[in-house]
Amino acid sequence: MTDLTTRWLDLELRSPLVVGASPLTDDLDALKACVAAGAGAVVMHSLFEEQLVEEQMAAHRFIDSRINMDAEARSFFPESEVFEMGSGSYCRRLELLRNALDVPVIASLNGISPGGWTQYARELEEAGAAAIELNLYDLAPDPSDTADTLEQRQLAVVRSVVQQVSIPVSVKLSPFYSALPAFVAGIEAGGARGLVLFNRFYQPGMDLDELELSREVVLSSSAELPLRLHAVAMLYGQTGLEMAVSGGVHAGDDAVKAVLSGASVVQVVSAVLADGAGALARINREMTQRLSGMGYQSLAEARGALSMENAPNARAWERLNYARLLHGWK
Numbered sequence: 001m002t003d004l005t006t007r008w009l010d011l012e013l014r015s016p017l018v019v020g021a022s023p024l025t026d027d028l029d030a031l032k033a034c035v036a037a038g039a040g041a042v043v044m045h046s047l048f049e050e051q052l053v054e055e056q057m058a059a060h061r062f063i064d065s066r067i068n069m070d071a072e073a074r075s076f077f078p079e080s081e082v083f084e085m086g087s088g089s090y091c092r093r094l095e096l097l098r099n100a101l102d103v104p105v106i107a108s109l110n111g112i113s114p115g116g117w118t119q120y121a122r123e124l125e126e127a128g129a130a131a132i133e134l135n136l137y138d139l140a141p142d143p144s145d146t147a148d149t150l151e152q153r154q155l156a157v158v159r160s161v162v163q164q165v166s167i168p169v170s171v172k173l174s175p176f177y178s179a180l181p182a183f184v185a186g187i188e189a190g191g192a193r194g195l196v197l198f199n200r201f202y203q204p205g206m207d208l209d210e211l212e213l214s215r216e217v218v219l220s221s222s223a224e225l226p227l228r229l230h231a232v233a234m235l236y237g238q239t240g241l242e243m244a245v246s247g248g249v250h251a252g253d254d255a256v257k258a259v260l261s262g263a264s265v266v267q268v269v270s271a272v273l274a275d276g277a278g279a280l281a282r283i284n285r286e287m288t289q290r291l292s293g294m295g296y297q298s299l300a301e302a303r304g305a306l307s308m309e310n311a312p313n314a315r316a317w318e319r320l321n322y323a324r325l326l327h328g329w330k
């Protein structure tokens, strides 16, 4: 049977299936079931820059309220309505998960501007995070922000988080960079160890009867996987960063394709939210059967076999093939 152990961010994982950042953080029983079903690690949901900045503001407000500040001035500060879980309860949750689960627990920070909030990375390390996943979820709404200023700002965030901790840091990206390999080189130079490809954007739905936006989260399908496979296959061999595929892993073959493209691990969220830990057990079983059937002794042997660097017909990944495909369509 294929040896499924893998290295991810300096961690020895018994399986490449990782429970990705999600509300499952709050359900210990579900996470225990995921680990029993074969998960090799767990990522907690994110602690957001906005939460941490608000926490710092609250601390300042408290201090200010003890000094000479009148009520009117204090009312300029907004009260927090956005998030309930600050860094204290996040760290307590992290400690609980770390003690209850016998796989590494990875904490997630989510932010896009360099600033004091990145110092919370150290608290996460002290609370026992095995690594930190930094999610650069940026919608780039400001027309005065060029690709370069935005990327430089994001790289400053990466450097700042990396500098706070001695544990490894991975960076979770959106697919929308005009020159992904160059940006990835900047992330590597900034000291990160891994890449998580990709974020999914959560767009509001439109309620046409009420003429308003509706908040909804649509779970993924395997149709979202090829975008990730292409990026991983392109970057494999070009970057020293380890890679995780996040988005569209629903079946064993999805996970196998990610590994053949060059991924060290795959993160699974939607499949687990839809079908529980049984989904992980199924993906694990299907993946093992497929890799054994292909004659691979280990995951390491399979990794990158169909990347741009190694695939026998690697041109299929390239632009020329796109042109051929479009012309050849019947």
Ligand SMILES: Cc1cc2nc3c(=O)[nH]c(=O)nc-3n(C[C@H](O)[C@H](O)[C@H](O)COP(=O)(O)O)c2cc1C
Pocket: 020, 021, 022, 023, 044, 045, 046, 047, 108, 110, 135, 172, 198, 199, 200, 217, 219, 220, 221, 246, 247, 248, 249, 267, 268, 269, 270, 271, 273
């Ligand atoms: C309900 C829900 C909550 C999520 N929360 C987070 C989060 O806090 N931080 C984060 O980086 N990603 C979060 N994600 C994104 C997932 O980690 C993952 O990247 C995405 O769902 C794609 O993987 P999938 O196709 O397996 O679902 C969330 C996804 C869902 C569905």
